[in-house]
Amino acid sequence: MANSQSNARLRADAGAPTSGVIHVRTRLTADFTVISNALAQRRGSAVTVGVAAYIASLPDRSSVTITTLCAHFSEGEILISRALRELEAAGYLERRRERLSTGQIRTRTYFYDVPGSDPGVDPDPDGPPEPPEPPEPPRPRRQAAAAAVSPAPEPAPAEETVAVPVQAVAEPETPIPLANTDTDTDTYIDTEADPQAIAVLAALRRIDPRLALTAQEAARLAPAVTRWLAAGILPTHITDHLTARLPDTFLTRPAGILAYRLKETPLAVPALARSTDASVRPAIALMQNCDGCDRAFRAAEPGRCRDCRSGNRLRAAG
DSSP states (O other): OOOOOOOOOOOOOOOSOSSSOOOOOOOOOSSOOOOOHHHHTOSSOHHHHHHHHHHHHSOTTOOOOHHHHHHHSSSOHHHHHHHHHHHHHHTSEEEEEEEOTTSOEEEEEEEOSSTTOOOOSOSOTTOOOOOOOOOOOOOHHHHHHHHHHSOOOOOOOOOOOOOOOOOOOOOOSSOOEEEOSSSSSEEEOOTTSOHHHHHHHHTHHHHOGGGOOOHHHHHHHHHHHHHHHHTTOOHHHHHHHHHTTOOSSOSSOHHHHHHHHTSSOOOOOOOOOOOSOTTOOOOOOEEEEOTTTOOEEEESSSSOOHHHHHHHHHHHHO
């Protein structure tokens, strides 16, 4: 009898898979980290899984601050801080603020292989040693007893001293130099600055508290304000000019902005033209009563008003 033949599909030989990932397993005996598949296969951000795997591979007492993690990864602070918050929300990371016996507050970071585990033992048993307590000062009684027991030292020979008369030192009349924070040279406060200019500069802080000036800065700006006052600008107008449209944040000291705005001196107000002879005034005609209509009008001599004169001309012409 002939062999039966089947048209069924033959089974493929077992071998390498034709699709998907192919694992090349190597048994590791050192320098490896065991993490759960729930963490390694966590859905969501790959940065979160990478940060978790990196923290799990670190030894105890390693720094895992945002600054340290940003120095290791190429991501910025926003992604790193978001990954830490996601690990905290999932229960893999916990940060506790604990107070030491010295009163200092320290933040301890716990990383759990499985969320919900109990830390159990303190992960930092060999932490930094506590500073020793300061020794107690010796009591006065003990010091007195020790002084009574110990022999008194022999007095040293007295050295000859020469009395030096103390003379009163007169204060210098020159102004005292103040250290300049901008340059290495010494600057002097101008004691002859215009008091009105100093008052204008000192009142600026009432409008904007950021415009609080030091005495040295006010002395440097006072001559420019004096020139503005001499040009006929009122103090209120100077204040409005210095405080209008100021930036939200100052990149330099406010004195620099004020100096820039006071750099250009405005033109002086021209004086009003006056007559050469102030005593000569134009003559004003007196009030007269019209002889025809008895109406008042201005004229040098009595007579008729303009309407009566024009009416007489019209009648004469007719």
